[in-house]
Amino acid sequence: MAAPMWMSRSLRVLSKTIQDTSLKLCVQRRIYTCHGQPTLLRGCSSVHPVYLHTGTVSDSHFPSITVTDEPDTLFQKLTVLVKGHDRAVLDSYEFFATLAAKELGLTLAKVFEPRKKIERLTLLKSMHIFKKHRVQYEMRTHYRCIEIQRITGSTARVFLEYIQRNLPEGVAMEVTKTAIETVPEHIQNPMWNQQKLEEQDSQ
Numbered sequence: 056m057a058a059p060m061w062m063s064r065s066l067r068v069l070s071k072t073i074q075d076t077s078l079k080l081c082v083q084r085r086i087y088t089c090h091g092q093p094t095l096l097r098g099c100s101s102v103h104p105v106y107l108h109t110g111t112v113s114d115s116h117f118p119s120i121t122v123t124d125e126p127d128t129l130f131q132k133l134t135v136l137v138k139g140h141d142r143a144v145l146d147s148y149e150f151f152a153t154l155a156a157k158e159l160g161l162t163l164a165k166v167f168e169p170r171k172k173i174e175r176l177t178l179l180k181s182m183h184i185f186k187k188h189r190v191q192y193e194m195r196t197h198y199r200c201i202e203i204q205r206i207t208g209s210t211a212r213v214f215l216e217y218i219q220r221n222l223p224e225g226v227a228m229e230v231t232k233t234a235i236e237t238v239p240e241h242i243q244n245p246m247w248n249q250q251k252l253e254e255q256d257s258q
Contacts, residue, residue, distance in 0.1 A: 128208035132164070132233040135201045135218070139226040142197045148226065149199045152218050159214055162204050169198040 139145050173195050180188040
């Protein structure tokens with residue numbers, strides 16, 4: 056019985072000494088400043104403690120930036136159509152999406168509300184009988200449309216990922232991209248030039 060009590064006392068003393076030493080090691084370094092200059096505590100009326108963080112920051116969690124030579128895709132128009140059954144949720148989401156577009160410096164062409172779609176379903180009030188007594192159910196689908204002009208592919212990816220991650224529940228999104236493509240080579244040259252070349256070759 057005496058041995059376990061002695062062991063428990065020694066363990067308590069050991070844990071207390073470890074806690075005291077860890078607290079002493081964790082004391083923050085202080086430099087007292089007087090009028091913006093680091094100084095000691097002699098003859099200075101206004102002394103403000105300044106805490107410095109002396110830990111090292113590792114660069115492992117920062118993603119590396121990749122630079123590629125291939126040109127970025129250009130979009131003439133990016134249309135985001137959002138639909139849902141709750142109008143207040145769509146109003147809030149429209150405000151959020153337009154605010155995000157303005158913060159990214161995108162040119163908003165149009166933000167409008169298309170006409171809502173109403174579906175009505177008329178059923179019997181009872182399951183089998185009483186044909187005169189009916190009940191009608193109505194489902195309303197509200198829409199919001201945001202059009203953005205002249206946007207690059209990388210900016211479109213960032214904007215769409217941001218607004219899609221914050222899409223509320225019960226809201227669907229449809230994205231339409233209108234890309235700008237180069238004119239093919241066989242269309243760039245006029246057809247009559249090719250006909251003249253063919254005639255010269257035949258002669």
